[in-house]
Amino acid sequence: MTQKQTVLVFTATGRTGNSVINGLIESHKFNVVAGIRAASKDKPEVEKLKSRGVVIRIFDKDTFDDSTVEILRGVDVLIVSAGGLTVDTQKQLVDAAKKAGVKRIVSNDWAAPTLRGVHQYYDSKAVVHDYIREVGIGYTFIDVGIWHQIAFQPLEESQEVYPGQFERFTKIYGGGDVKGAFTDLRDIGTFVARIIDDPRTLNHYVFIWGEEATKKQILGIAEKVRGIKIEPTIVSEAETEKQLANARVAGGFPQIMIEYEYSFWVRGDNVIENAKRPEYGGALDARELYPDIKPRRLIDFAQSLYAGSI
Template sequence: MASHTKHIVLLVGSTGKTGSSIVRALAKLPEKYVIKALVRRSSMDKPIVQEFRNLGVEIVPGDLAGDTQESLETKLNNVDIVINATIPVEDGNQNKLFLAAKNASVKRVVPSDFGPSAPPGAMKYQDTKLKIRQFIIENEIPYTFIQAGWLTSLLFPQSHSVVGNSPMGKQFYGSGKVKTAYTALERVGEFVARIIGDPRTLNQTVQAYDGEATLEEVWTIASKVTGENFDDYTRLSAEDIESTLRDGPDFLTALLFEYNRSALIRGDNTVENAVSLGALDARVLYPDYVPLGLEEVAKQVYGKN
């Protein structure tokens, strides 16, 4: 096991939006973290990988799907913390990674999550995440599970000038009066940087969030910032969502509808509910954290800065 003062962190899925947010936040704390990123050989020449090199990140050639458990163990030698930011569709690859981490005496694993909180049975995608969590616990692998609430950029409606009708961007779900916890994407990395170095969060679930708001509040702010009226966008009730899900939509539509039903109609994604399910409140752990307000986020989303 490593015996150094800095935490050596290996990140899987570093080039995605969530992963890159984490890399950039960790890179601001060179006194605390040494960063490694597992990157496919085919992605080595991407601009974002060069950006990581410029930030002092060590690029480790590898592929979560293509590497064996044994080859992953070798790459995890002397690593303290493993973070997976890939999409958690398949259990097998994550399980392989975490078993390799256990054999390599990694001190903490963070599985792919970084999304809204929900109880078992609320949606299939969340149940996949919960299954991975249970695998980690049953195999006695030290962990931290990080929930980040709803990403603010996905709560705001698309401008009328945007071509195409996104399943989320031009649709309003439910009454609009249900609270949901939210986090700005660029702040996910900041939360992760705090959480993974905190001994209080070992073997805990942490609810990270900037604040809570209703969809009605979010869209009102969107109208204020853009000057647009979004009343012409599609309004979907709980019955509309249930009907669509019964019809067997494609994976992405089903995923988005289940998420919206859980967070914006059932009201699962609140800090109160997350804490009742055993999560630690990140805003209590870190009272000095300065959250991004929704109007500030809206200006970023719509390029009004």
């Protein structure tokens, strides 16, 4: 019998981290370890992880050094899904993983394919890719398109997953007929459990996706499920470019958001066809690798959301 791989998810209290942990546990193929920040060790989520048999390792600091090497000792795969990490901090984590003998690192991506120079947030993730390759540690870079969970307008603004989601939903940037790829957050872990156990994905970029849809189709799904008419606000390509230029001067979260809208709905970067192109990183298609996984559909998500069961 081959020995189970030990997989550490840093950090497991987040939304992506939680999906990944679920996928790993349900696969029964791994020794599952959750990397938790000292400041978060008493969170109820951590108790829940322990009760599910997940081993907890506490990271004392938010920066990484030789003490991190000990925490990563014996780990085969390190999965990073922590928000708020600077590039420098991620580089420290890569250094520690290399010293600890980690065989594969899944870096903090989990977003959508694009080219360098389009999206500042993506560019900062790409710097970490370059560093991982430079250091010479095994890797898999994973993108997932747009979560179903942020594709729709919640019933109330207070239920937003990210700030501005409620108001932004009715805006159509560009013509509304450009396709984008979507994945239900809950499916990410199912795919990840397969990806990290697969030698074909070592040192590759993998794109997880459930379905492609245009912004008009998304609005159409919401209209159908809710039985209402939604009046969209059209933001023309020229107006989107103007907003983009202004946001790039101001910086911060508004820049991140408009750069996403521009990349998704004007440039049309976020589709499997692009992800596979060499200039986008030459992604392997997770749907082709694991055709037996049946991802959740947008319509089913919308029905559950608007029925109040999500």
